[in-house]
Amino acid sequence: MDVPALLRFATAGSVDDGKSTLVGRLLHDSKSVLADQLEAVEAASARRGQDTPDLALLTDGLRAEREQGITIDVAYRYFATARRRFILADTPGHVQYTRNMVTGASTADLAVVLVDARNGVIEQTRRHAAVAALLRVPHVVLAVNKMDLVGYRETVFAKIAEEFTAYARELGILDVTAIPISALAGDNVVEPSAHMTWYGGPTVLEHLETVPVTDESTAARARFPVQYVIRPQTAAHPDYRGYAGQIASGVLRVGEAVTVLPSGRTSTIEGIDALGRPVDTAWAPQSVTLRLKDDVDISRGDLIAPTALAPTTTRDVAATVCHVADRPLTVGQRVLLKHTTRTVKAIVKEIPSRLTLDDLSQHPAPGQLVANDIGRVVVRTAEPLALDAYADSRRTGSFLLIDPADGTTLTAGMAGDAFTEHEWSL
Structure with a gap:
């Protein structure tokens, strides 16, 4: 299969797992950082009393992000190597910004999920895996970071990789590549690690350069x-x-x-x-x-x-959704539904279930969805819509629910059942 010229990928992980450092290391070691950008990072790091450049500052561009030491907004970066061009979405790790991952991963061909080797797979890791499955991201890289802090032990990496791969398989993610790394030290990011000779797989960049991606469009x-x-x-x-x-x-x-x-x-x-x-x-x-x-x-x-x-038209839209607004989505609520260039009035008829991330079971009839919840909804529209199943087309199978009063985006929806063949079923 020919390798396409462009790969869109997103990073995700919990707070302090090292996403921004990984992205900074990827840009720095692949020589994709301009001299003035590196000088600015070096100056900012020196003002903080750091002896070496903090590569995370290459992506944490907002002042609030730098002050708090966390990523808040989705940071997009464009870079290229001799083999491929890349569009990278560095998404926030804090649970309250999970909705931002939906934005960053909605068009991604691949998701890099970071895990701190000291903490292993945690709830936010499972949430990010569920969002990747929900959005039909076809390829997932599990980057087990901070291996330097666990003595580069193979047993630590193997246990985390096994647990995550099993969970991803339950979600329907079949292509998972696990890579042990140290973003801070540069192990297995661009160059192979001299500390983990037991690992014989690709570096992060090597995998990004060679992963086959089908152009769905x-x-x-x-x-x-x-x-x-x-x-x-x-x-x-x-x-x-x-x-x-x-x-x-x-x-x-x-x-x-x-x-x-x-x-x-x-x-x-x-x-x-x-x-x-x-x-x-x-x-x-x-x-x-x-x-x-x-x-x-x-x-x-x-x-x-x-x-x-041609697709069939319908006024009853059954979908899996991720609720992204601070205000809840409730049964009986009047909304606007935006699908491609068409916006119609609609009402939330049912919320049949909400996903429980721990065991992928469903909580029946929750009555409402709150921020970052993943659930099922049935929406009745005032006019017929021509939707495809999201499994067939990520573009024409997706939609947004919008507050008609102020235009706030409430919910990102994927028409059809995102987990039909897997554990989460009615």
Whole structure:
């Protein structure tokens, strides 16, 4: 399998597990840090009385983060090696910021979950693994950090790796790569460790450079959420009518029969314009304008899909969700549901269960979900929606629940059952 040019990955772990230090070490040792950035970190470290640069400061950019010594916001970093380009989301470790991990991992191809070798797998580790499974992140790296503080003992690493891998398997995560590291000392981050000769696997960077990733956006069924209707009405194009947006997934071709949802009207793609030029084929995530053969009533929020592979529409949305707001989500609550470019009024009909992270059992009919809870909901919408199952498409199978009063994002939802084949079942 060819290695794609770009890998999106996220880091997660508990407070003080060393995520920011790992990211800083990764950037520093891969020579992805500019000289002025390193000088700024060295100066900030000296002001704190530290003899060596604190590489965590390369990602903890907010003043509050530096003062408290914790990561609060999701820090995005872009870097590249000779083999691959990377987009990294360094997510917070504190339990109250678990929702930020949902943001950082929602588009990730891989998640790096850090564990302190002294503490092993704890509740926050299990929470991060559950979120990675919920978001269908296909690859997980277990980075057992601070191995220098446990004497680089293989038995400590092996016990943690076995426990985490077993838990991840229950969640449905099948690809777990465990790597013993010391982010502070640089062991097995970019260069192999001289202290852990018993480990024969890849370093963190080596694994990131070589892990095979399937581009879901082009492999999935074609979906085109309409963002804007273009009617220039110029002398050169008096009858031009185009539907602009970004292809969410799949490939669209001129001459293809398509269905417009939720109306169900059908037509044929007469033309595709990309960057002002006609093309025969377009694919995700390109932004294009579609021209249809028939004069169909289409507006922002409609979804265009190949007729043979069009999704069904529904007003009852059953989903697994992660609640991200401080205010609870309750049965009977009125919300807005945003799916791609479409936003509709909705009401929370049921909250059938909430996930218990310790044993992956379900707490039935909790009545509400509070911040960082993972649970199931059933939402009734005022208008029909064309959703895919999240297992089939992370883009068109996801949605947000929004407070209609002030626009606050309440809940991130994944249509369908994220854990159908595993322990958490009704």
